[in-house]
Amino acid sequence: MNIQKETGAAQGVQVNEAELTEINRLARTPLTAEQIYTFSVRLCDNEIDRDFERFPRETLNELAALFAGTTGIFDHEWSAKNQTARLYRTEVVRDAAAVTRTGEGRWYLKGYAYMRRTADNEALIADIEAGIKKEVSIGCAVRRCICSICGEELSRCGHVRGQLYNGKLCFGELREATDAFEWSFVAVPAQREAGVVKQFRFGPAAAATTLKELLAAAPEPEKWLSALEDLEKQADLGRRYLESLRREVVRLELLERRDVDEDTLRTIAEKLSEPELLEMKRACEKRLEKRFPPPVQLCYGVQSRDGGEKDGAFLI
Numbered sequence: 001m002n003i004q005k006e007t008g009a010a011q012g013v014q015v016n017e018a019e020l021t022e023i024n025r026l027a028r029t030p031l032t033a034e035q036i037y038t039f040s041v042r043l044c045d046n047e048i049d050r051d052f053e054r055f056p057r058e059t060l061n062e063l064a065a066l067f068a069g070t071t072g073i074f075d076h077e078w079s080a081k082n083q084t085a086r087l088y089r090t091e092v093v094r095d096a097a098a099v100t101r102t103g104e105g106r107w108y109l110k111g112y113a114y115m116r117r118t119a120d121n122e123a124l125i126a127d128i129e130a131g132i133k134k135e136v137s138i139g140c141a142v143r144r145c146i147c148s149i150c151g152e153e154l155s156r157c158g159h160v161r162g163q164l165y166n167g168k169l170c171f172g173e174l175r176e177a178t179d180a181f182e183w184s185f186v187a188v189p190a191q192r193e194a195g196v197v198k199q200f201r202f203g204p205a206a207a208a209t210t211l212k213e214l215l216a217a218a219p220e221p222e223k224w225l226s227a228l229e230d231l232e233k234q235a236d237l238g239r240r241y242l243e244s245l246r247r248e249v250v251r252l253e254l255l256e257r258r259d260v261d262e263d264t265l266r267t268i269a270e271k272l273s274e275p276e277l278l279e280m281k282r283a284c285e286k287r288l289e290k291r292f293p294p295p296v297q298l299c300y301g302v303q304s305r306d307g308g309e310k311d312g313a314f315l316i
C-alpha cells in the first residue's frame, strides 16, 4: 500500500565541510558552499496520526535508507520552474522531550536537503528561511499495516482503528517499507490544521509483487480475492482448451505430414495463438478430406443397417 502524508518544518542548515562532502557525492559537478543552500525537513515520525496509523521506529529506519538521495519538488508553481532539492542525508532523530500517545519516546525521520542557489531559487530560499513553506509531503510504500491489538493485518482482523479494547487503543503499524517515491513542499492554506495528513492509495506502484498480494492488502480483501479466484478458474479453462486445440492440430498434421516428427510439430504448435491454431486445423481438415474418402457413405451405411434392423423388429 502506498502512503502519502504531509508533515511540517523545514529549516536552514549550515553547510560545513562534512555536509559538502556528502552533497558532492551526489552532485554531477563539484559544488562549493556558496553555490548551495541546505535545509532540513521533518519527513515523518512514530506518533499515531489522525488516521490512527503510525510508522514504528524500525519503519522509520527503513524509510531513512530509502529516502536518502531522493529528489524533492516544490508545489506546482515552483516545480514549473524546475526547482528541486535533493536529500543528501537522512537520519532518525529522537524528539527530545516529546512522548508518543503510547508512552514511547518520539522519533522522527529527518532529511537534509540541498538546492542550488540561483536567481530563480532566491524567493523560495527566502520562504524556507522565513518558515513559510513548511508543509512537506511524502509518498512511500509499505507492505503491511498491522493491528496494534492482535498483530494481524488490520484490514482483516476485525478490530476498528481508533477504538479502545480493554482500554488499549487500536491503530495500524505501518511496517516493511519498500519504496520512497517522493517528497515535496506542498502549497497549503495558512490556516490548515497542524499535524499529519495522510491518505492511502492503492496503485500499480504498491509494494505487492503479485496480484494476490496487492488484493490482500486492499480494503475488503475477500471480495477481490474471490473475484481473482473466479478469473483464475476461467484462465485455467482457457489454458486447457488451448492445450487440447494444440494436441488436435498436432494429431491432424501427423496424419497428413509423415515427414515431420511429432516433437517438431509440437514445438511449432506451442508458438501459435488460438486463431492461428484454428486456421491450421481448418486447413488441415480440408486437406485430409481431399486425401481420404469422406466417411459420410460409411456412416450412412452403418446407420442404415442399424435402422433397418430396428425397423425390421417393428415389422415382425
Ligand SMILES: [Zn+2]
Binding pocket: 147, 148, 149, 150, 151, 152, 154, 157, 158, 159
Ligand atoms: Zn486486530
